[in-house]
Amino acid sequence: MPRIDGRKYNELRPFTLTPGVSSFAEGSCLIEQGLTKVYCTASVEQGVPFHRKGTGLGWVTAEYSMLPRANRERSPRDVSKLKLAGRSAEIQRLIGRALRSVVDMAAMGEATITVDCDVLQGDGGTRCASITGGFVAMALACKFAADRRWFRKNPVTDYVAALSTGLLPLDGRDQPLIDMCYEEDSHALADFNLVMTGSGAFVEVQGTGEGRPYTREELDNVVKVTAPAIYKMIDAQKAIVTI
Amino acid sequence: MPRIDGRKYNELRPFTLTPGVSSFAEGSCLIEQGLTKVYCTASVEQGVPFHRKGTGLGWVTAEYSMLPRANRERSPRDVSKLKLAGRSAEIQRLIGRALRSVVDMAAMGEATITVDCDVLQGDGGTRCASITGGFVAMALACKFAADRRWFRKNPVTDYVAALSTGLLPLDGRDQPLIDMCYEEDSHALADFNLVMTGSGAFVEVQGTGEGRPYTREELDNVVKVTAPAIYKMIDAQKAIVTI
Amino acid sequence: MPRIDGRKYNELRPFTLTPGVSSFAEGSCLIEQGLTKVYCTASVEQGVPFHRKGTGLGWVTAEYSMLPRANRERSPRDVSKLKLAGRSAEIQRLIGRALRSVVDMAAMGEATITVDCDVLQGDGGTRCASITGGFVAMALACKFAADRRWFRKNPVTDYVAALSTGLLPLDGRDQPLIDMCYEEDSHALADFNLVMTGSGAFVEVQGTGEGRPYTREELDNVVKVTAPAIYKMIDAQKAIVTI
Amino acid sequence: MPRIDGRKYNELRPFTLTPGVSSFAEGSCLIEQGLTKVYCTASVEQGVPFHRKGTGLGWVTAEYSMLPRANRERSPRDVSKLKLAGRSAEIQRLIGRALRSVVDMAAMGEATITVDCDVLQGDGGTRCASITGGFVAMALACKFAADRRWFRKNPVTDYVAALSTGLLPLDGRDQPLIDMCYEEDSHALADFNLVMTGSGAFVEVQGTGEGRPYTREELDNVVKVTAPAIYKMIDAQKAIVTI
Amino acid sequence: MPRIDGRKYNELRPFTLTPGVSSFAEGSCLIEQGLTKVYCTASVEQGVPFHRKGTGLGWVTAEYSMLPRANRERSPRDVSKLKLAGRSAEIQRLIGRALRSVVDMAAMGEATITVDCDVLQGDGGTRCASITGGFVAMALACKFAADRRWFRKNPVTDYVAALSTGLLPLDGRDQPLIDMCYEEDSHALADFNLVMTGSGAFVEVQGTGEGRPYTREELDNVVKVTAPAIYKMIDAQKAIVTI
Amino acid sequence: MPRIDGRKYNELRPFTLTPGVSSFAEGSCLIEQGLTKVYCTASVEQGVPFHRKGTGLGWVTAEYSMLPRANRERSPRDVSKLKLAGRSAEIQRLIGRALRSVVDMAAMGEATITVDCDVLQGDGGTRCASITGGFVAMALACKFAADRRWFRKNPVTDYVAALSTGLLPLDGRDQPLIDMCYEEDSHALADFNLVMTGSGAFVEVQGTGEGRPYTREELDNVVKVTAPAIYKMIDAQKAIVTI
Numbered sequence A, B, C, D, E, F: 001m002p003r004i005d006g007r008k009y010n011e012l013r014p015f016t017l018t019p020g021v022s023s024f025a026e027g028s029c030l031i032e033q034g035l036t037k038v039y040c041t042a043s044v045e046q047g048v049p050f051h052r053k054g055t056g057l058g059w060v061t062a063e064y065s066m067l068p069r070a071n072r073e074r075s076p077r078d079v080s081k082l083k084l085a086g087r088s089a090e091i092q093r094l095i096g097r098a099l100r101s102v103v104d105m106a107a108m109g110e111a112t113i114t115v116d117c118d119v120l121q122g123d124g125g126t127r128c129a130s131i132t133g134g135f136v137a138m139a140l141a142c143k144f145a146a147d148r149r150w151f152r153k154n155p156v157t158d159y160v161a162a163l164s165t166g167l168l169p170l171d172g173r174d175q176p177l178i179d180m181c182y183e184e185d186s187h188a189l190a191d192f193n194l195v196m197t198g199s200g201a202f203v204e205v206q207g208t209g210e211g212r213p214y215t216r217e218e219l220d221n222v223v224k225v226t227a228p229a230i231y232k233m234i235d236a237q238k239a240i241v242t243i
Helices: A088-102 A124-147 A216-236 B088-102 B128-148 B217-240 C088-098 C126-147 C218-237 D084-099 D128-148 D214-241 E084-100 E126-146 E216-238 F086-102 F126-147 F214-236
Strands: A015-019 A026-034 A035-048 A059-066 A111-121 A161-171 A173-178 A190-197 A204-211 B015-019 B027-033 B034-048 B060-067 B113-119 B162-171 B173-178 B191-195 B200-210 C015-019 C029-031 C036-046 C059-066 C111-121 C158-168 C174-178 C189-197 C203-210 D014-017 D027-033 D036-046 D061-066 D109-120 D159-169 D173-178 D189-197 D201-211 E016-019 E027-033 E036-046 E058-067 E112-123 E160-170 E175-177 E188-196 E202-208 F015-019 F028-034 F038-044 F059-066 F113-122 F160-170 F171-180 F190-197 F204-209
Touching: A015 A124, A015 A216, A015 F059, A026 A111, A026 A124, A035 A124, A059 A088, A059 A124, A059 D214, A088 A111, A088 A124, A088 A190, A088 A204, A088 F086, A124 A161, A124 A190, A124 A216, A124 E112, A161 F160, A161 F171, A173 A216, A173 C015, A190 A216, A204 F214, A216 F204, B015 B128, B027 B128, B034 B128, B034 E084, B060 B088, B060 B128, B060 D061, B088 B113, B088 B162, B088 B191, B088 B200, B113 F059, B128 B191, B128 B217, B128 D109, B162 B217, B173 B217, B191 B217, B200 B217, B200 C218, B217 C111, B217 C203, B217 C218, C015 C126, C015 C218, C015 F190, C029 C126, C036 C126, C059 C088, C059 C126, C088 C111, C088 C126, C088 C158, C088 C189, C088 C203, C088 E036, C111 C126, C111 D036, C126 C158, C126 C189, C126 C218, C158 C218, C158 D189, C174 C218, C189 C218, C189 E175, C203 C218, D014 D128, D014 D214, D027 D061, D027 D128, D036 E216, D061 D084, D061 D128, D084 D159, D084 D189, D084 D201, D084 E084, D109 D189, D128 D159, D128 D189, D128 E160, D159 D214, D189 D214, D201 D214, D214 E216, E016 E216, E027 E126, E036 E126, E058 E084, E058 E126, E084 E112, E084 E126, E084 E160, E084 E188, E126 E160, E126 E188, E160 E216, E175 F059, E188 E216, E202 E216, F015 F126, F015 F214, F028 F086, F028 F126, F038 F126, F059 F086, F059 F126, F086 F113, F086 F126, F086 F160, F086 F190, F086 F204, F113 F126, F126 F160, F126 F190, F126 F214, F160 F214, F171 F214, F190 F214, F204 F214
Parallel strands: A059 A111, B060 B113, C059 C111, D061 D109, E058 E112, F059 F113
Antiparallel strands: A015 A026, A026 A035, A035 A111, A161 A173, A161 A190, A190 A204, A204 F204, B015 B027, B027 B034, B034 B113, B162 B173, B162 B191, B191 B200, B200 C203, C015 C029, C029 C036, C036 C111, C158 C174, C158 C189, C189 C203, D014 D027, D027 D036, D036 D109, D159 D173, D159 D189, D189 D201, D201 E202, E016 E027, E027 E036, E036 E112, E160 E175, E160 E188, E188 E202, F015 F028, F028 F038, F038 F113, F160 F171, F160 F190, F190 F204
């Protein structure tokens, strides 16, 4: 009894990172993971937000949005509702934290990198794909800025990538299935987002019991199964950017 | 003394229409015109806006937005300013009028097509590219809906495409230069947007004197030079959709 | 078979410009054109928007709004919807462009003129009336400011006025009818807004096929019929302000 | 030592009510009081707000706004700030209460009258002028609606008018001065708005100590001096509308 | 035939002021008046709003809000409607005026006190309770700031408290009933808010005829009955803060 | 070298749950945890959001807000910024998920419980306190509704409580410290929020590396140390509500 698209429990969907998709942004990357496609750009600007002024430190922030027809049904744009969806707010805070964890702010000086993650198409895992692809855009922008001496040195200190895993029934028991598509995600008993660095540590672990609570053993299991897949994604990042 | 990118006054930029870029939308098309790239999707939904209820007629509407880093400098998102830019409002009204002009609303029944035009990259001419590419997305969606009997018949009655032309000094006199890139656009003495149907008539002519007013002869000239280029774009549409 | 109000195809509605209607604004004008009434004020303020700072140049901008009961039916106020109607955004951009085309920004220094066009009553042609009446308000404000040496000299370089014309069936064929009232406007096959300067050139031509596309000959015809009527309106402006 | 414009303490400014200024609204009135001018329209619509549904009773509401250049300095429009000014919110609630106090809601059936008070020019006393002029617009609309049998009968039960009075130093002591202009208003020690019906009773008394608190005697005095002037305004209303 | 809760016409509800409820605010007070509970904090910050800059004077402002379930039914939060309710805007302006009337702005220097009045539970009289409790919070903050030499001296010049009174039928005639609960408030023929200082003068008198207009004698009566009750509340303030 | 307030690494702050603080809400609870105070109310209303209509299932949602002076510095209200802070959006989604995990929606029928968590004072751990206190409010409301037969039966299936724990240096090594106050929170190397049910399973685990990433062992350790403290909080809930 296989997964909906025939994959094994620990098998990633077809996965590509295409750097340099924007002619203007300092760094950019299109990430495709199954049917999910996120267009990531990293923009370097002088100056920092108010709470950083005068510290000599830089800042990294992220914005996340879905095109209105990214999904099976069309959704109205945020602007037509005059507010950012709570879900988008939550996600862009997550992306920002993940990216900041691998940047040496002192090396930037008072500059800001804004990583825009616009979901062209969403079939599950868009927040994790935004981190994995957004990292490439950011790292390219950092190299660009360091090469031109806008930054003291390249501030990137490590790789960072993310993957979502769900607890779902398979072969008669509830198992962790990595890299869920939308269909799986909507049936998961619990769903997890893990963000890891190249050095093998966690930047973020988020696990939510949707259908039922989960045990400590299940959490352990999810971590064990997901980590190797994240390393594979980091390998793909390494093929594009060196730090 | 040639144009900035070496083109002749009546020469289009490299131009491609890629249909079917979205896995979910009923119709979609990526239009690339020079460095300008617009991602167009057409979504068919049941029901019509309030002012159409009970008429038995359908509706076509368009939304236009730029990704924050579509341009040389990053712009804040509409939602962060809590309002749609006046420019976007103006443009999406233009796109909607253009597309509606070639649709037989009675053939649709009470359904709505929303054409979303999201500018991935902007180097001049994004509103016209949105019309040309948006038409392909819409026509594909109409075929999709007609094939499934959602619509009584395919409601598309003609092709529609658009091009911007500017009055600029070239070879010692002010001439109409078609398909301006951003750099040319920002120096144009007057700029024109022409929207034409496959039958050779105008749906919209807009001409604005930016640096100076323009004469009736200049308007005539612009029309004469631009029309053949629009026909070429309609030929490209014909290669993709039959009506 | 005459027009709805008995006018000839090229006959203006009764038309008056009343300058000085505001006791406080630097310039003001009430324009009445048939039942359409627009209350225009021009306010001169020190300083310019961000994008003009340090250039030594001035700026002219326009705002357009309808009183809630300007029309046959009451409409909610923009503020109650928390957004400016797309239509208003489009119109005020048009008015601003028209007025800026006849102002020498260098003569103003870093000052801003805001022309507010508030439609007390709307019976078609409000955007054009706003340009014609707004020009008078602006020109009076410029004289006021120049007399007090706020400006280096009077920055107005020419007159500017506007008129809408529609293609409508009359006497068995589709003809251009100038200065449409609301009733005619809502039945027009195509509608055109022309903005001209006192020197006979165009600042803006906008033509939209509503009921059907239009031909180059029809565009030519509209221009030919409308221009003389705009000259008449400019004559009325000349009776009030000298430049 | 007279008042700034030479009036006596209990002398009204020149005062006119012009009914029928709108061609479309069911009732309308332009009130001019000194330099203050408020354009009032009353719109009758079917239906009532949610909290009245099914009661068989009507509703009366008011909206108040200033044109941006109504005052000596230009103010930004509410919509550009995306919110209604607190002051406007306060004022329109006052106007609505005043007008509702003289309407028999049962006679209306489930219909709504919206009285729009748009200040063309403000020189003090705009909220009171909105009540006095808004009443005329409303009463004309009620007659219009009753004549056409939209209402069971004319629902207006009494006249209502309003006036502002301030405590200001005059002839060596603090005295109530009625119908203050802006200049007086901005120096008043305390300022009062009184709303009275034709039967001589109060609908609203509001008194605010601005420069200092005031005594019970001063409140008495204000009431005594203001009431006769309000009667004069009601006389002017009676010349226009009979109830 | 007694009042709904058995009180006499001039009897206050059980009433307590609890100072120091916040560990962080410079001044704070919980006021309980019957079932009405308002949590008041006063925050002292450097700087003043734009219109006060450079004057050397301070500023006092108030904000008023109800928790969503303060009342018998839950109301949506202001932020979910993207606007401040008109009622809240009106009330916070009243609170601000009342508090400013007993502060010597020159003694503050360019500092701002913001008094936040958050209604935990509302059973009538919340605006008046906000003034009475907000005064205690403000006065404590002023002492705190004066003790630390943030202010030149304690700027509070007098006490200020408020009470609402309604005209209601009791014992066969319409009488003023002080300190109405919600149930009484919703049946009052007229309702009055009085704000008085410790010196016995009025800062604000507001009286609204809800069910019918009211006479001068009734206004007199309300004032006579309410004043002694306000003095009692000021006595309670005096037990907490000395000025 | 002890913690800032002398506690042991696994010692909770003084902790009280006060049920019934609101006279109107169907359920309510004030939770105090050290200086943190959250006022929780649960409101039961008929009907469900759009996406639940016709399913026969209920819905539980949460809203979270801080009073402006809940913290050491005053923050502007959400409504004055016209948007909900991203942080609040993220938190209220977390609270809602936690509460929904212990409710049998079928037992509610088509009704909605809204749990409002308003932070009166914040000294760290407000989101977790909102879950622990919000559960009590919700459980009381469910009993109230079940007793009155609004619900088929009491839909609460388990207890749920939450606690935040941080990785901080103590006694020369980085250790998990439970129930951080604000001061500790702002220095944590990593911070974790754990939500557990009475049956000992997890509803949510969120761990964020702030100062550095963390290892799998550290995550294990945090879970081990935090769970017993959450059980203590659930014991306090059991003393108030039985399920």
